[in-house]
Amino acid sequence: MKDKLTIIKDKAIEEINSIDSLDTLEKIRVDVLGKKGELTLVLREMGKLSKEERPVMGKLANEVREAIEAEMAEKKEALSKLLRDEKLKSEIIDISLEKNDIQLGHFHPLIKTLEELEDLFVSMGFKVLTGPEIETVANNFDALNSPDNHPSRDMSDTFYIDEETVLRTHTSPVQIRAMKEYGAPLKMVSAGRTFRFDDVDDTHSPMFHQIEGLVVDEKISMANLLGTLETFIKEFFGSDMQTRYRPHHFPFTEPSAEVDVTCHHCHGKGCPACNNTGWSMELLGCGMVHPKVLENCGIDSEKYTGFAFGMGIDRIAMVKYGINNIRLLFENDNRFLNQF
Numbered sequence: 363m364k365d366k367l368t369i370i371k372d373k374a375i376e377e378i379n380s381i382d383s384l385d386t387l388e389k390i391r392v393d394v395l396g397k398k399g400e401l402t403l404v405l406r407e408m409g410k411l412s413k414e415e416r417p418v419m420g421k422l423a424n425e426v427r428e429a430i431e432a433e434m435a436e437k438k439e440a441l442s443k444l445l446r447d448e449k450l451k452s453e454i455i456d457i458s459l460e461k462n463d464i465q466l467g468h469f470h471p472l473i474k475t476l477e478e479l480e481d482l483f484v485s486m487g488f489k490v491l492t493g494p495e496i497e498t499v500a501n502n503f504d505a506l507n508s509p510d511n512h513p514s515r516d517m518s519d520t521f522y523i524d525e526e527t528v529l530r531t532h533t534s535p536v537q538i539r540a541m542k543e544y545g546a547p548l549k550m551v552s553a554g555r556t557f558r559f560d561d562v563d564d565t566h567s568p569m570f571h572q573i574e575g576l577v578v579d580e581k582i583s584m585a586n587l588l589g590t591l592e593t594f595i596k597e598f599f600g601s602d603m604q605t606r607y608r609p610h611h612f613p614f615t616e617p618s619a620e621v622d623v624t625c626h627h628c629h630g631k632g633c634p635a636c637n638n639t640g641w642s643m644e645l646l647g648c649g650m651v652h653p654k655v656l657e658n659c660g661i662d663s664e665k666y667t668g669f670a671f672g673m674g675i676d677r678i679a680m681v682k683y684g685i686n687n688i689r690l691l692f693e694n695d696n697r698f699l700n701q702f
């Protein structure tokens with residue numbers, strides 16, 4: 363019996379070592395260790411042994427079983443790893459593979475300009491607010507002190523939705539919303555779409571963009587307005603930019619001014635683009651907030667003063683990128699957009 367056991371062990375181990383599939387391994391297990399397996403059959407003969415031989419053979423049989431099981435476990439582990447590695451290799455995805463026909467998008471020149479403006483004002487301590495494009499007549503005109511007969515209220519200038527609702531004609535109503543919501547002190551900018559019943563030409567579009575700024579606090583003066591605008595203009599356009607303030611009229615500011623900057627074409631020398639003046643006209647409108655506007659928003663105009671400004675973002679983008687036709691900004695022609 364001892365010989366039989368040794369033969370079973372050697373044969374099984376040799377077989378196990380020579381195979382390369384889990385199925386064959388399982389077959390060997392059944393053939394050797396299974397209910398009708400070789401080892402099991404030998405063990406059945408145990409009863410025929412003498413009392414003394416039985417424990418010796420029992421021990422040997424256990425050792426044989428353990429040796430075979432250990433060999434099988436090792437083989438199983440090795441085969442599983444091999445199969446797993448093969449599977450991983452066959453399913454590999456090379457994520458570094460180049461794919462040439464993917465077109466990446468990028469920011470629109472107008473949005474780039476808008477965000478640069480916002481970022482600059484944020485760095486100067488302004489908070490960025492937004493307001494709705496569909497606005498009440500009350501916010502767009504009344505609270506801004508625009509007289510009932512002001513020409514900008516005209517149907518020929520403004521898109522009316524009904525008698526009390528318009529597509530906002532400027533971003534100034536966001537000032538009203540901000541003062542009503544936050545009161546004073548306040549330091550905000552707001553950029554977005556604006557609409558006017560304009561004829562379309564190279565510099566006019568019925569939909570365009572503005573950015574609005576407002577600062578309200580105690581003792582705010584014209585000096586603060588000039589300081590802020592000068593800092594902004596020199597930061598944004600370059601330190602060699604000259605400015606010129608012309609008196610103007612807006613219903614919501616008093617006094618009011620329009621600001622011109624050095625012509626971007628000739629840098630002040632005079633050229634056809636600036637009618638030989640050396641100035642690029644009307645970069646922005648500004649002024650000291652009219653006390654009536656503060657009062658309309660529940661702010662004490664004896665205690666608080668403020669300044670405000672507003673400018674067209676489309677024009678700034680056009681100057682910055684040398685775009686000569688505003689329509690290019692809105693037509694989404696890839697031949698144009700891909701240049702930025």
Ligand code: DAH
Pocket residue numbers: 531532533534574575612614615646647648649669670671672673
């Ligand atoms: N809302 C004016 C416009 O659309 C621009 C403007 C001028 C805004 C003066 C202001 C301001 O806040 O103070 O032409």
